Amino acid sequence: MIELQQVSKTYLIGETPLRALREVDLVAQEGEYISVMGPSGSGKSTLLNMIGLLDRPDSGSYLLDGSHTERLPEEQRARLRGEQIGFIFQSFHLVNRLTTLENVELPMMLAGVSVRERRTAAQEVLAQVGLEAWSGHHPNQLSGGQLQRVAIARAIVMKPRILLADEPTGNLDQASGREIIAVLENLNAEGITLLVVTHDLNLGQRARRQIHMVDGRIETDISAEAGAGAKYVPG
Amino acid sequence: MYLADQIRFNWQIFVRHRIRTGLLLLAVGLGVASVILLTSLGEGARRYVNQEFSALGNQLLIILPGRKETTGGSPPIYGTAPRDLTLEDAQALARIPSINAVAPVIAGTTSIAVDSLSREAIVLGSTPAIFQVRQLEVSQGKILPDRTRSEAMAVCVLGAKLKRELFGHDRAIGEWVRAGGRRLRVVGVLVERGESLGMDLSDMIIVPVRTAEQMFNTPGLFRVLIELAGNADLPRTEKRIKEIIRERHEGDEDITLISQDAMLASFDNILSTLTLAIAAIAAISLLVAGILIMNLSLISVSQRRREIGLLKAIGASSAQVRQLFLGESLMLVSLGSLAGIIFAWSVVLVIGRIWPVFPMAPPWWSMPAAVGTALLAGLVFSWMPARRAAALDPVLALRGQAGQG
Ligand SMILES: Nc1ncnc2c1ncn2[C@@H]1O[C@H](COP(=O)(O)OP(=O)(O)O)[C@@H](O)[C@H]1O
Ligand SMILES: [Mg+2]
Numbered sequence: 155m156i157e158l159q160q161v162s163k164t165y166l167i168g169e170t171p172l173r174a175l176r177e178v179d180l181v182a183q184e185g186e187y188i189s190v191m192g193p194s195g196s197g198k199s200t201l202l203n204m205i206g207l208l209d210r211p212d213s214g215s216y217l218l219d220g221s222h223t224e225r226l227p228e229e230q231r232a233r234l235r236g237e238q239i240g241f242i243f244q245s246f247h248l249v250n251r252l253t254t255l256e257n258v259e260l261p262m263m264l265a266g267v268s269v270r271e272r273r274t275a276a277q278e279v280l281a282q283v284g285l286e287a288w289s290g291h292h293p294n295q296l297s298g299g300q301l302q303r304v305a306i307a308r309a310i311v312m313k314p315r316i317l318l319a320d321e322p323t324g325n326l327d328q329a330s331g332r333e334i335i336a337v338l339e340n341l342n343a344e345g346i347t348l349l350v351v352t353h354d355l356n357l358g359q360r361a362r363r364q365i366h367m368v369d370g371r372i373e374t375d376i377s378a379e380a381g382a383g384a385k386y387v388p389g
Numbered sequence: 390m391y392l393a394d395q396i397r398f399n400w401q402i403f404v405r406h407r408i409r410t411g412l413l414l415l416a417v418g419l420g421v422a423s424v425i426l427l428t429s430l431g432e433g434a435r436r437y438v439n440q441e442f443s444a445l446g447n448q449l450l451i452i453l454p455g456r457k458e459t460t461g462g463s464p465p466i467y468g469t470a471p472r473d474l475t476l477e478d479a480q481a482l483a484r485i486p487s488i489n490a491v492a493p494v495i496a497g498t499t500s501i502a503v504d505s506l507s508r509e510a511i512v513l514g515s516t517p518a519i520f521q522v523r524q525l526e527v528s529q530g531k532i533l534p535d536r537t538r539s540e541a542m543a544v545c546v547l548g549a550k551l552k553r554e555l556f557g558h559d560r561a562i563g564e565w566v567r568a569g570g571r572r573l574r575v576v577g578v579l580v581e582r583g584e585s586l587g588m589d590l591s592d593m594i595i596v597p598v599r600t601a602e603q604m605f606n607t608p609g610l611f612r613v614l615i616e617l618a619g620n621a622d623l624p625r626t627e628k629r630i631k632e633i634i635r636e637r638h639e640g641d642e643d644i645t646l647i648s649q650d651a652m653l654a655s656f657d658n659i660l661s662t663l664t665l666a667i668a669a670i671a672a673i674s675l676l677v678a679g680i681l682i683m684n685l686s687l688i689s690v691s692q693r694r695r696e697i698g699l700l701k702a703i704g705a706s707s708a709q710v711r712q713l714f715l716g717e718s719l720m721l722v723s724l725g726s727l728a729g730i731i732f733a734w735s736v737v738l739v740i741g742r743i744w745p746v747f748p749m750a751p752p753w754w755s756m757p758a759a760v761g762t763a764l765l766a767g768l769v770f771s772w773m774p775a776r777r778a779a780a781l782d783p784v785l786a787l788r789g790q791a792g793q794g
Binding site: 209237249251261268269 | 704
């Protein structure tokens with residue numbers, strides 16, 4: 155469970171403070187599918203980075219599964235990132251010198267998983283995103299949609315419970331974008347908590363819960379189902 | 390993260406940045422090789438001197454005229470000591486039982502001529518004993534005759550090279566040469582031999598000591614070489630020599646004794662110190678390699694910002710990122726060191742082939758010292774770039790590209 159309480163974040167741009175998040179409250183249950191929309195610069199990425207433990211709030215609390223994360227030492231936050239959270243970026247962020255398979259294995263390599271074990275796991279998730287035939291290729295031999303699928307495979311290879319996607323279709327044509335969304339929704343259907351930042355209203359409206367941000371604040375938080383919050387899927 | 394994984398990860402970076410890696414390997418390799426090679430030269434010189442000394446055979450003692458003063462007085466200038474060391478002094482010393490042979494030496498240069506051919510050469514005035522003491526042999530003719538122990542005689546023995554230059558392939562024995570205004574008959578030619586203690590004997594002419602006395606118009610000896618008996622007690626013999634000289638020089642002990650051991654020890658000392666100094670100088674090239682590593686690592690850190698951000702996003706801790714960058718440098722230095730060692734050893738082996746008299750070999754400490762210094766330099770100079778990488782804010786690092794996308 156993700157729980158943000160009065161989270162604020164201010165960046166200094168030169169001398170001027172820029173409030174990227176203003177007292178944001180957000181509770182996301184296990185297995186939710188949330189889209190985050192809003193104009194550019196409204197703090198969507200900052201919110202996602204905060205949830206992904208890449209950023210620390212200036213004030214407020216972030217509880218992951220009931221425990222505070224703000225004051226955890228960097229080592230532990232890194233471990234949580236590796237084990238609990240999968241990131242997907244607009245620009246894929248694959249390592250070009252590594253093969254598809256090696257890119258997918260990377261989180262497991264950092265976590266100290268043995269070669270044999272992670273090879274099997276990586277091949278498994280590559281099959282899951284439909285790229286088992288491309289495991290020996292390098293990123294420069296793949297199309298944009300394929301690259302993002304490799305990135306998804308990498309994000310889920312550690313079997314995280316939270317998947318954070320920051321404009322995952324922003325660099326893709328419509329067809330590839332739809333494919334990616336389908337892959338993500340399938341993962342959500344299997345129980346992973348999914349947060350997708352997007353510009354695309356059509357995509358955003360597919361989520362059961364839709365958050366609109368303006369100027370560092372959550373302006374609206376609408377759930378497709380009746381009642382507050384979202385449906386609870388026991389993990 | 391496993392070490393094997395880290396090695397493979399770094400290896401992929403090396404392959405990707407071949408030129409950068411090649412340059413760094415070259416810098417480290419040359420640094421390590423120069424330490425090993427230069428210290429090998431120093432050590433070779435030390436071994437060479439040792440080898441030369443042991444080639445001298447029996448214990449050798451050298452007497453110089455004049456006392457070597459350490460305090461006060463004017464510095465002694467050999468040959469102009471208050472009292473000359475004479476041939477008679479040398480003959481008196483020969484009676485000490487623990488002494489095998491005494492070779493008095495007068496040295497000077499003069500021009501040696503055969504017909505119209507003339508050359509400048511070193512003249513060594515001595516007795517037949519010099520052949521024993523310096524282990525000289527003749528390839529043609531004979532050594533100086535016995536009479537020359539105490540008498541002047543118009544004879545000489547030529548060094549091999551001098552003979553060649555004056556006579557070519559012609560027979561020299563029985564021929565006459567002109568040396569310093571007198572005619573000498575060649576009775577022998579020395580066996581070809583390399584240098585001995587810095588003196589190129591093949592370039593010399595050996596004449597009777599009395600003849601040299603007249604030639605250079607000096608009753609004083611340049612020095613006296615003494616070969617001790619195999620079982621001689623060095624301190625007692627030295628004491629005895631001093632006593633005899635004191636008796637003959639009216640109570641003055643105006644000679645300086647140098648034993649082969651003392652000489653060897655001081656040479657050894659000088660050359661060992663020199664080798665260390667050379668090593669320190671060569672190690673500077675490793676510092677240069679270290680600075681190169683630092684610069685290129687800093688560039689690499691800024692080029693790989695995105696990757697570092699990603700690694701952190703997928704679970705790498707700062708410590709892991711730092712470890713990756715330090716590991717990269719250490720691996721590079723290790724590979725460079727290995728290349729340097731292989732290169733240095735090949736050079737040492739090749740030199741050993743083409744120049745076998747010079748026992749060039751790295752001293753035992755030079756390889757660990759070179760590699761240790763290289764590793765240390767690599768670690769120290771990649772510390773800052775590695776820390777910078779570890780401290781990189783993943784949000785900023787990832788944004789770097791996302792903004793343009
Ligand atoms: N690390 C940072 N340093 C300075 N300013 C930042 C940083 N991260 C975000 N910002 C600023 O905070 C605001 C919110 O950014 P962001 O969360 O990326 O917005 P969005 O993703 O909604 O476009 C923007 O004005 C952005 O320029
Ligand atoms: Mg954004």
